[in-house]
Amino acid sequence: MIEVSKKCIGCNKCVPVCPFAAINMIDKKATMNEACTLCGVCVQVCPVQAITITREEASARDLSGYKGVWVYVELSETGDKTHPKKIKQVTFELLSAGRKLADELGEDLCAVLLTDKNHGYEKELGEYGADKVYMVEHDELFEYNTDIFSSVIVGLVTSHKPSIMLYGATIQGRDLAPRVASTLYVGLTADCTALAIKDGLLLQSRPAFGGNIMADILAPRSRPQMSTVRPNVMKLAEPVHGRAAVVVRESARLDKSLRRVKVLERKIDHGAGTARIENANVIVSGGRGMKTKEKFKQLEEISKLLGGVVGASRAAVDLGFKEKTHQVGQSGTTVSPKLYLCFGISGAVQHIVGMKASDVIVAVNKDPNAPIFNVARYGIVGDVNEIVPKLVEALKKGK
Amino acid sequence: MHIAVMIKQVPDSTEVKINPETGTLIRAGVPSILNPYDHFALEAALELKKKHGFKLSVISMGPPQAKSVVQLALALGADEGVLLSDMAFAGSDTWATSYALAKGIKKIGKVDIIFCGMQAIDGDTAQTGPGVAQQLGIPQITFCEHVDVDGRRVLARKQIDGGHELLEARPPVLLTMIMGKDYAPKHPSFLAVNGSLKKPFHVWSAADIGAEAQYLGLKGSPTQVDKIYPPPQREKAAMFSGSGQEGVEKILSVLRGENFLGE
Numbered sequence: 001m002i003e004v005s006k007k008c009i010g011c012n013k014c015v016p017v018c019p020f021a022a023i024n025m026i027d028k029k030a031t032m033n034e035a036c037t038l039c040g041v042c043v044q045v046c047p048v049q050a051i052t053i054t055r056e057e058a059s060a061r062d063l064s065g066y067k068g069v070w071v072y073v074e075l076s077e078t079g080d081k082t083h084p085k086k087i088k089q090v091t092f093e094l095l096s097a098g099r100k101l102a103d104e105l106g107e108d109l110c111a112v113l114l115t116d117k118n119h120g121y122e123k124e125l126g127e128y129g130a131d132k133v134y135m136v137e138h139d140e141l142f143e144y145n146t147d148i149f150s151s152v153i154v155g156l157v158t159s160h161k162p163s164i165m166l167y168g169a170t171i172q173g174r175d176l177a178p179r180v181a182s183t184l185y186v187g188l189t190a191d192c193t194a195l196a197i198k199d200g201l202l203l204q205s206r207p208a209f210g211g212n213i214m215a216d217i218l219a220p221r222s223r224p225q226m227s228t229v230r231p232n233v234m235k236l237a238e239p240v241h242g243r244a245a246v247v248v249r250e251s252a253r254l255d256k257s258l259r260r261v262k263v264l265e266r267k268i269d270h271g272a273g274t275a276r277i278e279n280a281n282v283i284v285s286g287g288r289g290m291k292t293k294e295k296f297k298q299l300e301e302i303s304k305l306l307g308g309v310v311g312a313s314r315a316a317v318d319l320g321f322k323e324k325t326h327q328v329g330q331s332g333t334t335v336s337p338k339l340y341l342c343f344g345i346s347g348a349v350q351h352i353v354g355m356k357a358s359d360v361i362v363a364v365n366k367d368p369n370a371p372i373f374n375v376a377r378y379g380i381v382g383d384v385n386e387i388v389p390k391l392v393e394a395l396k397k398g399k
Numbered sequence: 400m401h402i403a404v405m406i407k408q409v410p411d412s413t414e415v416k417i418n419p420e421t422g423t424l425i426r427a428g429v430p431s432i433l434n435p436y437d438h439f440a441l442e443a444a445l446e447l448k449k450k451h452g453f454k455l456s457v458i459s460m461g462p463p464q465a466k467s468v469v470q471l472a473l474a475l476g477a478d479e480g481v482l483l484s485d486m487a488f489a490g491s492d493t494w495a496t497s498y499a500l501a502k503g504i505k506k507i508g509k510v511d512i513i514f515c516g517m518q519a520i521d522g523d524t525a526q527t528g529p530g531v532a533q534q535l536g537i538p539q540i541t542f543c544e545h546v547d548v549d550g551r552r553v554l555a556r557k558q559i560d561g562g563h564e565l566l567e568a569r570p571p572v573l574l575t576m577i578m579g580k581d582y583a584p585k586h587p588s589f590l591a592v593n594g595s596l597k598k599p600f601h602v603w604s605a606a607d608i609g610a611e612a613q614y615l616g617l618k619g620s621p622t623q624v625d626k627i628y629p630p631p632q633r634e635k636a637a638m639f640s641g642s643g644q645e646g647v648e649k650i651l652s653v654l655r656g657e658n659f660l661g662e
Contacts, residue, residue: 001617002489021410022462034462038490038617041627053617076560146529146539171559175541178526182497182533187621190493190524198625207630209410209521216625260538261568264554268562282659306659324580325561330523331578339659341650350520360657362650368638378653379636382646390647398651398660 002038004030007050014042014051039215066223068162069102070134071095072153073113073125074172077268087121089236089279090168092128094229096237097195098166099129104197107163108132111245114152116142126245129237133245134160140254144172147260150179152252157184162224164202166195169228177228187219188226193233201225207353231278232336232357277326282308282339285328285355288315289344289365289384296321298388299343305395311335311355313345329354344384347372400548400570401454403504404444405515405531406437406472408465433468435578436516442582443546443574444514445476451548454478456507460488460499466602473595474587480600481507487605490617493522497530499615502608504535511570512553517542517577525575532573540566544579 010028022035023042030042030051043051071094075085095111102109111130113121115137122133136152153176157165165180167173169191181188193214194205202225204217219225277283284303290296296316303310312322314329328335330350340358345351347363347370355361356375363376366383373379380387411432433441441457448455457472459465460483469480483503491499504510513532518525525541532539544563545556553572557564558579576582587595605615613619639649654660 034484034486034489035464036489039624039627044627146541150533171542174525175529175539178493178524178529179533179539181526181621182494182530185494185621188493188526189622190522190526203625208523208627212630213627214630215627217622218625219622222621261540261566261572263564264567265565266559266562267564268559306654330520339654339657341654360659362653363636364646364650368640373636373638376636377634378649379638380646380649381638381640382642386643387646387650390644391650394647394651 001054002032003052005050007048013045017041017045063223066161066163068108069098070110070162070165071098072167073111074168090231093234093236094166095128097234114141122245122247126243127239130245133247136250136252147258153180154183165224165226167228169230173228186222189217190228192227192229230334276309280309280337282306283311283337284308285311285342287313287345293321301392313351346370400511402444402512403456403510404441406459407434407519408468409434409519409521434519438584439578439582440514440516440576458503473598474592482602485604487615492620492622493526495619497527499610501531501534502610506608513573517575528575537571538568539573541575543574543576545581
């Protein structure tokens with residue numbers, strides 16, 4: 001519940017800061033309407049502490065038995081017959097982040113692996129910090145399926161009671177995690193950019209409103225506390241050679257009837273844009289300012305000369321300059337290359353949240369006030385249509 | 400068949416600006432819009448309605464002003480609109496929202512296909528769709544680009560890393576849609592807007608849908624916002640100006656300085 005006490009002086013400070021337009025000043029008193037999400041921004045800005053949010057304590061579940069930090073292991077197809085699947089890098093990033101949480105809590109870090117056939121996966125999982133690997137090997141786990149995978153995870157969580165569980169915010173993780181959270185009635189926070197322990201609880205930080213504000217989220221009353229984290233957000237730890245994890249084999253009762261969605265066809269282009277920009281060291285990206293598809297093509301040359309991959313803003317993709325698989329940003333791919341060189345991208349927040357973790361950002365744009373310059377290390381104010389062709393020439397000469 | 404589309408009214412986050420001094424959102428003049436992903440979901444559903452003559456209901460949850468997005472969906476061709484609106488919903492996280500929407504859909508009746516956008520642009524969680532599917536105990540296909548119905552088969556093309564899958568499910572099923580190239584958001588004509596005012600529109604409270612208070616709002620939400628704050632500020636960029644050759648030289652010197660040109 002949110003309440004405004006008599007202390008309210010009608011100063012109006014809370015009205016403009018409300019992200020949801022939920023406050024009206026009625027008879028010089030702040031009044032909340034139904035748009036209120038109880039986010040608490042107004043409480044922070046109120047100079048006279050007139051606004052209070054009371055959180056009713058729901059009947060506390062017994063949470064003392066929940067221990068251990070779990071990481072969902074995601075496998076991806078390689079297109080290679082002898083090693084058809086490999087562990088996705090985001091899993092190692094989650095183990096790296098999970099290791100710190102587990103150490104702080106004094107609990108085990110466990111990887112959860114569902115597969116039809118183990119190819120010695122525990123070795124890498126151990127080297128990246130897992131103490132234990134809960135492994136379910138079953139023929140029905142030959143490919144990801146929402147119903148089958150969520151039922152296995154729910155079973156494991158119910159019997160082993162972890163306190164925290166992390167998933168990659170991938171197409172698979174974002175399909176699986178909410179299903180599990182919904183079944184178990186536990187909290188799930190999407191796309192966390194930082195995880196920490198605060199008073200024994202998992203403090204999950206995430207951007208909201210297209211990255212315009214940050215929110216810290218807690219799930220104090222339910223376990224496990226679950227988060228998804230995008231690839232390339234958590235820093236990858238150095239693997240410890242020879243560090244081994246204990247394998248705990250688990251069985252699952254599965255049959256075909258659980259598979260309510262069937263795969264009729266799967267087409268993967270192993271050289272496709274998404275896979276490549278996600279792991280690229282150098283990305284040369286362009287936006288609306290590139291004007292035409294032909295001019296945009298010059299970025300391919302720059303990127304080739306710098307040993308990189310081409311990225312594109314949402315606008316450039318919408319205008320047909322580049323395929324959607326190359327889109328960087330909130331509705332595209334999150335990237336963190338060593339170099340992000342971008343031309344004619346003004347920097348809508350949705351784009352910025354997808355590339356701001358890059359090591360060095362160099363932006364070229366004709367508008368000196370373009371928001372892209374707020375995240376760039378180097379900004380060049382100039383006309384991309386003049387600069388790009390000349391840069392192609394200069395780079396060619398240099399080679 | 401009966402299709403339901405779940406839609407949400409959101410602030411147009413491309414219009415949201417930040418006050419650089421206080422780090423707070425500048426909300427003035429930011430319009431409320433139909434979540435763009437939901438608009439694609441609606442178009443996919445409308446196409447099926449047109450092709451097969453299915454009935455189409457839209458459902459939203461939000462404050463009374465969210466009525467406008469439901470009205471827009473009606474003007475675009477939906478047959479029936481529902482808005483779940485009640486102070487008891489305030490503060491709901493994705494779990495509690497999924498619970499309420501699932502209750503609302505049950506009240507609509509026997510629904511065969513449920514559509515929604517893969518995520519809303521204000522929260523970006525992509526959790527509500529799967530949450531509703533689980534609450535209803537039905538299968539889901541997330542991140543769809545295209546959906547077709549062939550008899551009792553629902554066929555969906557789903558985006559996956561570096562490619563796509565063609566998936567099949569039997570109704571009831573829930574589908575979440577990306578903003579793919581197969582659908583384009585349309586605007587209603589003036590006549591359609593007028594005509595939509597006569598279509599059935601229900602506003603339901605928590606009691607109307609039989610939702611239990613303990614699962615709603617802040618009390619029913621497993622997650623809680625601990626704090627909201629401005630994102631950390633970055634150091635200012637080193638700025639250079641210069642079109643043409645001058646700009647090129649700057650870029651080259653920056654790339655050289657950061658060791659991206661090799662030797």
